[in-house]
Amino acid sequence: MKKSLLVVFWFFVTLHAVAWSQSSSQVISDTNATINVLNNSLQLLPETLTVYAPPNGASTENFNLIAAYPGNTGLNVTISKQENTTDWVNFNGQNKSDFLLSSGEIMEVNFTVAVPSLTTPGIYLVNITANSSDGQTKQINVTINVTQNVGRFNVDVKDLIGTELSGATVLVWSSGFVLKDSGSADGNGVFVSTWLPVDNYTVEASKSGYGINSENASILGALTTTNVSIVLEPTGAPILDVSPSSISETVYTGVQISRILIVKNTGDLPLVNVTLSSDSGWISFSKTLIQSLAGDEEENVYAYFGAFSSAGTRNGKIIIESLNGGSQNITTIVSVSVAESNGDDSSPSSDPTPPSGGIPAIQKEIRVLAPNEINATRGESKLVNVQIKNTGNVLLQDITLNVGGPFPVNISPASGDILPDQSKNFLLSIDIPWDADFKRHNFLLIADGDGVSKSRALVVGVVSNETLTSKEKFRTLIDEMKLMVDEIWKETLLIGKEGYEVEEIFTVLRNATEKLSTAGSDVALEKLGLVEAAITEIRGLLELATKNLGEIKLLAESRVEWTVFDILLATLPFVFVIIITVVVIVYKRKLDKKDQMHHSFMGTFGFGKHHPEKERRVRKASSGDFATDVDETTGSEEE
Secondary structure (H helix, E strand, C coil), X not given: CHHHXXXXXXXXXXXXXXXXXXXXXXXXXHHCCCCCCCCCEXXXXXXXXXXXXXXXXXXXXXXXXXXXXXXXXXXXEEEEECCCCCCCEEECCECEEEEEECCCCEEEEXXXXXXXXXXXXXXXXXXXXXXXXXXXXXXXXEEEEECCCEEEEEEEEEECCCCECCCCEEEXXXXXXXXXXXXXXCCCCEEECCCEECCEEEEEEECCCECCEEEEEECCCCCEEEXXXXXXXXXXXCCEEEECCEEEEEEECCCEEEEEEEEEECCCCCEEEEEEEECXXXXXXXXXXXXXXXXXXXXXXXXXXXXXXXXXXXXXXXEEEECCCCCCEEEEEEEEEEECCCCCCCCCCCCCCCCHXXXXXXXXXXXXXXXXXXXXXXXXXXXXXXXXXXXXXXXXXXXXXXEECCCCEEEECCEEEECCCCEEEEEEEEECCCCCCCCEEEEEEEXXXXXXXXXXXXXXXXXXXXXXXXXXXXXXXXXXXXHHHHHHHHHHHHHHCCCCCCHHHHHHHHHHHHHHHHHHHHHHCCCHHHHHHHHHHHHHHHHHHHHHHHHHHHHHHHHHHHHHXXXXXXXXXXXXXXXXXXXXXXXXXXXXXXXXXXXXXXXXXXXXXXXXXXXXXXXXXXXXXXXXXXXCCCCCEEC
């Protein structure tokens, strides 16, 4: 009995010790939590800079001020030139300038080099120093090459009808495509370069919605200005393309075959409402409407012929039309030669007979939906949402998205399964290097897996911060907000599956999604005032959804803690019972020990002395042994 009670006791003690350790370990962890402060690492790039300028000439230059490895706080940075050196360098007319550099920020700092008129040509050195609030010091070695053997480019950027293209990006390349200067055209579409040595150059201009064009030009002599005119052609025309252009097949009576038509948009802007029709009743399709095709996107459509009852030749046309892009239409000629079947299963056919209705048993198709072109700045981690849609009729497993291009790209998730008529979003994080060329960079997106593959192009334009127009900034902000909605939606779905009331959050997210869609349309129509107001409202909705979700998650955490407390409280009476039982057992043992000591004491002094012989006889009697024995005292026999 005592052993059983002890086993029960140790069981409950162990249970409470585990429960206590689990519940208290979190408290200990929170109380003694270590805050990891990741300091910003200050950088100035480039570390060396060469500036060309003539006597009595000025040049505007720039460098990048970077807070690398984002920490918990930003940096206060003071930019100054080295003491006791030339006063040719100034920052907005001052000898030094102060900046607040946020965590992870890359800031372009401009400075002016103004050379006095009587300066002797030659090489002059100036050091620009950056001192941060946390004691870091960085330096740029600036070489000023004072020479009269320099000139400038005056670049005029226009469209086909002569309209000035303000904000166009202009790049000046030397031989070997080494970037010598870059910037944006002003409100008149004009860009004036810095002073450049006499040499041959390539001047390139580009602008969102237009193509890229370049001109070869030269700095011919001392202190000359070379005028360069660049015309940019607008892009953004949807172009319908269909292959094959003709189909010629042989089929046996009673057999139906299918062939794939590849409908593609080889232009830049989307094609919408692409329809497929035929002039012959014996031609049918797996779908007769493609709602949209983005630039450089294609989709497969099955065309079915056959199940003819008699032999002969059948000729027909497939007509593919688009409701935009100038009402484009393309015709595919179909010619089918029908032969009599021999009546057995050995009759040859181009493929097995599809099920009723002409739909193939297995149809695997995917589409890749992504923007045609995005703009990013140097040092930016640009987020791009790519959607892969299953346009077939079977589950697609382990679909992956691969990206090829000049910059590092992280893709999340790595892969996923997609149900028919469902989509899966893949988030790309494109890391733009700080020294990336100011131009358009080509990427290739490839969706692949489970026997299907689809690719499309993505162009990433690297621009300066000033080049981004309000329209582009709004479009970028809308894309980022859509990603936020997706993330909040996923978290809300998970917490809702645990039984919490999340209908209000879903209502807020649906409202935000509708407003984002409207804002996207307004951006395209350049109703930027309405877009700005909508973004303010959407931001408030996202804050409300985030707040409500946080409150529900906090409630979920507190409910788990209360459950642990309940367990402890419910088992507390058993603990008291066990403690009392143990106390009683210990107390009884002490009484028994005390009683034994009492008898031992009495026996020592002759009180209550034991009679071993009587006790022996009693034991014998109790065991049934009544044999004759001899009294050891008298020596007589007793029965």
